Amino acid sequence: MSEPNEQKIAAALGAILDPDSGRDIVAQGMVQGLAVKDGVVSFAIEVDPKRGAAMELVRQAAEQAVAALPGVRSARAVLTAHRSAPAQSAPPAQPQGAAPKGPPLPRGRAQAKLEVPGVRTIVAVASGKGGVGKSTVAINLALGLAARGLAVGVMDSDIYGPSIPRMVGIDRKPSSPDGKTIIPLENHGLKVMSMGFLVPEDTPMIWRGPMVVSAIEQMLRDVQWGELDVLVVDMPPGTGDAQLSLSQRVPLTGAVIISTPQDIALLDARKGLNMFRKVEVPVLGIVENMSYFLCPHCGERSEIFGHGGAREEAERLGVPFLGEIPLHIAIRTTSDSGNPITISAPDSPQAGAFHALAEKVWAAVEKELEQGEASMPRIVID
Numbered sequence: 001m002s003e004p005n006e007q008k009i010a011a012a013l014g015a016i017l018d019p020d021s022g023r024d025i026v027a028q029g030m031v032q033g034l035a036v037k038d039g040v041v042s043f044a045i046e047v048d049p050k051r052g053a054a055m056e057l058v059r060q061a062a063e064q065a066v067a068a069l070p071g072v073r074s075a076r077a078v079l080t081a082h083r084s085a086p087a088q089s090a091p092p093a094q095p096q097g098a099a100p101k102g103p104p105l106p107r108g109r110a111q112a113k114l115e116v117p118g119v120r121t122i123v124a125v126a127s128g129k130g131g132v133g134k135s136t137v138a139i140n141l142a143l144g145l146a147a148r149g150l151a152v153g154v155m156d157s158d159i160y161g162p163s164i165p166r167m168v169g170i171d172r173k174p175s176s177p178d179g180k181t182i183i184p185l186e187n188h189g190l191k192v193m194s195m196g197f198l199v200p201e202d203t204p205m206i207w208r209g210p211m212v213v214s215a216i217e218q219m220l221r222d223v224q225w226g227e228l229d230v231l232v233v234d235m236p237p238g239t240g241d242a243q244l245s246l247s248q249r250v251p252l253t254g255a256v257i258i259s260t261p262q263d264i265a266l267l268d269a270r271k272g273l274n275m276f277r278k279v280e281v282p283v284l285g286i287v288e289n290m291s292y293f294l295c296p297h298c299g300e301r302s303e304i305f306g307h308g309g310a311r312e313e314a315e316r317l318g319v320p321f322l323g324e325i326p327l328h329i330a331i332r333t334t335s336d337s338g339n340p341i342t343i344s345a346p347d348s349p350q351a352g353a354f355h356a357l358a359e360k361v362w363a364a365v366e367k368e369l370e371q372g373e374a375s376m377p378r379i380v381i382d
Contacts, residue, residue: 230253
């Protein structure tokens, strides 16, 4: 039996009505990012963020309508919010001839940070560009933290190119006890959530910026993370809207910047670091990934991409240098197989580099926590 085409899916969704307007969700342009692959249908329903809870029944009805079509193995729908700019009041009039005092104030109110109950600290692993091995470092860092006895979660916020599911060896869909919240999947002692669990691996996510941001917020807010010492967030590469919104909306304890030794990669890493500084997120340090190559046959060391650039950049920018991760075939093969080297070969020199990184990152996190407590006002009664 062949899978349904987009016209048949749209016809099924056309029977789902928006309770407020009485019109169907297709006619109102609420259905976005429709993708069909091997009988799996995924799409988003774009709603006003104020109506998110009320529209959950609409999401469920849409998912069920599509799932009932011949040839559909499963249907996966998510609610996403498109935030329109708030109405702005006119600025106060300046006296005639008076010059404005200082730079113009930013319009609108700053959004409050998302609450993530039970999660003690959140560490972002970021890069200014793709292709520097950020996700590989993120998952091995998380495993290194777990090896220290910490309760660790991993959130893959790279909506367009999620790679964490393959790296942790999970290929199933998470469950929901109530249709509203999601139970994260677990493997290797980590709690994990990724959009890659909800859509086929080779299905592109054709979503606009606000949809991506909303989906990421849902993964934070609506996932039952439980009690975690640290949640490692694998950030999308670059410094675009999704990265900026995450940095502003998520209560990040700090950020770890990943770079390779080349000048062009360091230039992009600098941009990422400056983004976190502008939104007042502490930068825990810089990691030089693919720092050098060790021949698996003769053990000879080759510095293919140069060496030491990240250390020099960290010193120049006044942030900690967290260490060097070698370019080694075992790191790649173990990650591709779903058994990262930190868990599959914990005593290897390559895993040792990640364990050392985890130790430095956690020390930096504890320092940030201590500084935060020290800055809180204290009431002393004589």
